[in-house]
Amino acid sequence: MSQRPRLRAIPTETACPICGKPVVPKHRPFCSVRCSRIDLGRWLGEVYRVPAEPSADDEADQPRRSEDDDEH
Numbered sequence: 001m002s003q004r005p006r007l008r009a010i011p012t013e014t015a016c017p018i019c020g021k022p023v024v025p026k027h028r029p030f031c032s033v034r035c036s037r038i039d040l041g042r043w044l045g046e047v048y049r050v051p052a053e054p055s056a057d058d059e060a061d062q063p064r065r066s067e068d069d070d071e072h
């Protein structure tokens with residue numbers, strides 16, 4: 001069998017995950033600023049849906065100060 005296994009190894013890294021267009025090195029891993037913004041918007045949207053991550057970051061800073069103040 002001399003089929004080309006390359007067909008299966010699709011270079012996903014060279015395709016914009018938003019629109020599927022060829023990626024522009026300047027805007028990796030997207031094809032343009034527009035798509036990178038769309039992706040960012042999706043991320044922010046998901047973050048707002050799950051308040052666990054941003055909250056953890058904020059809380060991690062608060063107890064640190066309190067402990068430092070108490071020990072001194």
Ligand SMILES: [Zn+2]
Pocket residue numbers: 016017018019020021030031032035
């Ligand atoms: Zn794109």
